[in-house]
Amino acid sequence: xxxxxxxxxxxxxxxxxxxxxxxxxxxxxxxEVLQGIDLTVEQGEVVCLIGPSGSGKSTFLRCINHLERTDxxxxxxAGAPVGYELRGTRLHELKDRDVCRQRTGVGMVFQHFNLFPxxxxxxxxxxAPVRALRQPKARVRExxxxxxxxxxLAEKASAYPRSLSGGQQQRVAIARALCMEPRLMLFDEPTxxxxxELVGDVLAVMRDLAASGMTMVVVTHEIGFARDVADRVAxxxxxxxxxxxxxxxxxxNPEHPRTREFLAAVR
Amino acid sequence: xxVMTSIPVAADTDLTTVPRRHPLRWLTGxxxxxxxxxxxxxxxxxPRFGWAVVWLYFQDVSIFHGLLxxxxxxxxxxxIGIVLAVALAVMRLSxxxxxxxxxxxYVSFFRGTPVxxxxxxxxxxxxxxxxxxxxxxxxxxxxxxxxxxxMAAVLGLGLNEAAYxxxxxxxxxxxxxxGQTEAAGALGLTRGQTLRRVVLPQAMRVIVPPTGNxxxxxxxxxxxxxxxAVHDLLYSSQIIYAKNFQTIPLLxxxxxxxxxxxxxxxxxxxxxxxxxxxxxxTLPPTPLQRLRRLVGTHANVDRSLx
Numbered sequence: 017x018x019x020x021x022x023x024x025x026x027x028x029x030x031x032x033x034x035x036x037x038x039x040x041x042x043x044x045x046x047x048e049v050l051q052g053i054d055l056t057v058e059q060g061e062v063v064c065l066i067g068p069s070g071s072g073k074s075t076f077l078r079c080i081n082h083l084e085r086t087d088x089x090x091x092x093x094a095g096a097p098v099g100y101e102l103r104g105t106r107l108h109e110l111k112d113r114d115v116c117r118q119r120t121g122v123g124m125v126f127q128h129f130n131l132f133p134x135x136x137x138x139x140x141x142x143x144a145p146v147r148a149l150r151q152p153k154a155r156v157r158e159x160x161x162x163x164x165x166x167x168x169l170a171e172k173a174s175a176y177p178r179s180l181s182g183g184q185q186q187r188v189a190i191a192r193a194l195c196m197e198p199r200l201m202l203f204d205e206p207t208x209x210x211x212x213e214l215v216g217d218v219l220a221v222m223r224d225l226a227a228s229g230m231t232m233v234v235v236t237h238e239i240g241f242a243r244d245v246a247d248r249v250a251x252x253x254x255x256x257x258x259x260x261x262x263x264x265x266x267x268x269n270p271e272h273p274r275t276r277e278f279l280a281a282v283r
Numbered sequence: 284x285x286v287m288t289s290i291p292v293a294a295d296t297d298l299t300t301v302p303r304r305h306p307l308r309w310l311t312g313x314x315x316x317x318x319x320x321x322x323x324x325x326x327x328x329x330p331r332f333g334w335a336v337v338w339l340y341f342q343d344v345s346i347f348h349g350l351l352x353x354x355x356x357x358x359x360x361x362x363i364g365i366v367l368a369v370a371l372a373v374m375r376l377s378x379x380x381x382x383x384x385x386x387x388x389y390v391s392f393f394r395g396t397p398v399x400x401x402x403x404x405x406x407x408x409x410x411x412x413x414x415x416x417x418x419x420x421x422x423x424x425x426x427x428x429x430x431x432x433x434m435a436a437v438l439g440l441g442l443n444e445a446a447y448x449x450x451x452x453x454x455x456x457x458x459x460x461x462g463q464t465e466a467a468g469a470l471g472l473t474r475g476q477t478l479r480r481v482v483l484p485q486a487m488r489v490i491v492p493p494t495g496n497x498x499x500x501x502x503x504x505x506x507x508x509x510x511x512a513v514h515d516l517l518y519s520s521q522i523i524y525a526k527n528f529q530t531i532p533l534l535x536x537x538x539x540x541x542x543x544x545x546x547x548x549x550x551x552x553x554x555x556x557x558x559x560x561x562x563x564x565t566l567p568p569t570p571l572q573r574l575r576r577l578v579g580t581h582a583n584v585d586r587s588l589x
Contacts, residue, residue, distance in 0.1 A: 120471030
C-alpha cells in the first residue's frame with residue numbers, strides 16, 4: 017500500500033472541503049475497481065454519483081466512511097485523512113477506536129436500510145448517540161423524536177422495523193444517521209430496494225435535508241432527483257470519473273459518449 | 284372417468300364443502316395404541332422390573348442428593364462452557380491471526396479427544412504435576428488436594444463443552460447479516476459495542492436451540508463422572524445396587540430422574556426460543572394457550588393473542 021503525502025499538501029492541510037479525494041485507488045484482488053478518483057465536495061454541496069453498476073461509485077462512497085480501505089491516493093474528510101492520522105509527513109494507520117470516532121461525524125444510509133431488527137425505531141435512533149457519543153439519554157430521546165417527526169414517522173417510535181414498509185424503514189435509517197448530528201451524509205442507492213410508489217417519500221426527505229444545507233454524497237439511479245437536487249453530478253465508468261459538472265451539463269448536455277449511452281439506457 | 288365435468292348448478296345454490304378423510308391415520312393410530320397397550324401391560328406385569336423397588340428408591344434421599352450433584356455439575360459446566368465459548372468464537376472470528384489460531388487449536392484439541400479420556404486426565408493431573416504453582420513465585424498448591432473428583436469433573440466437562448459451544452456461537456454470529464455490522468460501524472459503534480448490542484442479540488435466535496440441546500446432552504454426559512467416583516445421580520444408584528443387587532430397578536430410577544429433568548429443560552427451551560424469536564415472525568400459540576382457548580376460559584388471553 018502506498019500513500020504519498022508531499023510537504024506542500026501538509027502545509028495547506030486544513031482544507032475547507034468536506035471531502036477531498038486525490039487519485040484514490042482500490043482493488044479487490046486483481047480487479048482495480050477505483051482507478052484514481054479525484055473529487056472535491058465543498059461544504060453544503062450535494063454531489064450525486066451516477067453510472068452503471070460495477071463502475072466503482074458505491075465502493076468510492078464506502079471508502080469515504082472507511083468501510084473499505086483505499087489502496088492508494090489520498091482521501092480527506094473535513095481536513096483529516098480517512099483512517100489515518102497525519103504526524104509530520106507520515107500517515108499512521110488509526111486504531112479501531114479512532115476509526116469509530118472519525119465515523120461518528122459521517123452519516124451513512126444503505127440500500128437495504130440495515131436497521132437493527134431487535135430494537136424499536138426509537139432505540140435504533142438512540143443507540144449510537146448514547147453508546148458511541150455517550151450523550152445523555154433524555155437529550156438524545158428528544159432529538160430522536162424530533163427527527164422522527166421530521167421524516168413523518170413520529171407515531172412509529174415504538175414499532176419494530178419489520179412492521180414498517182421499505183420506504184418507512186429507509187426514512188428511519190436516514191433519521192438514525194441524522195441523530196448522530198453528522199457533518200456529511202452518504203447515501204448508497206437509498207431507493208434501489210424500494211417499491212416504486214414508496215420512492216417519493218424517501219426522496220422528499222432527502223430533498224428537505226439538501227435544502228437545509230447538509231453536505232451530501234448520493235449514489236443513485238434516480239436521474240430526476242440528481243437533476244433537481246444535485247449541485248454537481250459525477251458520472252462513473254470503469255473505476256473513473258468520466259464526466260463531472262452541474263446536472264444541466266452532465267445530464268442535459270453530456271460531452272462523453274459513455275455518459276450519453278448510459279443516460280439513453282436509463283431513460 | 285372425468286372428474287372435472289362441470290355439473291350445471293343454479294348460481295344461488297348453497298354448496299357444502301366435504302373435507303378429505305384420512306382413514307390411514309385412524310388405522311395406524313389404532314395399531315400403535317394396540318402395540319403400546321401390549322408393551323405397557325407386559326412391562327407392568329413383569330415382576331423383574333421391580334416397580335415397588337423403583338418407587339421406593341425414586342424418593343430415596345441419597346438418590347436425591349445424587350440428582351442435586353448432577354444438576355450442580357450441569358449448571359456449572361454449561362456456565363463455564365458458554366462463557367468460554369463466546370470468547371473462543373470471538374477469537375475465531377478475530378482479525379488477529381495469533382488469537383484466531385489459538386482458538387482453532389483449542390477447539391480441535393478438545394473436540395478431537397474423548398471427553399472420558401479428558402476426565403481421567405484431569406483426575407490424574409497430580410501424576411503429571413504434583414505441585415501447581417501457575418509459574419508464579421509463592422504459589423504452591425498440592426494437586427491432589429486442589430483437583431478433587433468434583434473439580435476434575437468440572438474442568439473436564441466445562442472445557443470440553445466450551446469447544447462444542449464455541450462452534451454454535453460462531454455459527455450464530457455468522458448468521459447475522461453483515462449489513463448489521465456495517466451499519467453499526469458506520470454509526471461509530473466500536474467492535475465490542477457492535478458485538479454486544481447488535482450482533483449477539485440477533486445471533487441468539489440461532490444459538491439458543493442448539494444450546495438447549497447441549498444442556499440436555501450435558502445433563503446426560505455428567506453420568507460419565509461416576510468413573511471418578513463423584514456422587515452424581517448414576518453413581519448414587521450404582522452404590523445402592525452394589526449393596527442390594529437390584530440393578531435394573533435402580534437403573535430405571537436413575538433413567539426416570541434423567542427423563543424428568545430433560546423434559547423440564549425441554550419446556551424451558553421452548554419458551555426461551557419464543558423469547559428470542561421476537562420481532563422476527565408471528566408466533567403460533569403455545570400448547571398451554573391453545574388448551575385455554577379450547578376450554579374457552581380466559582377470554583382476555585384469547586383477545587391478547589390477536
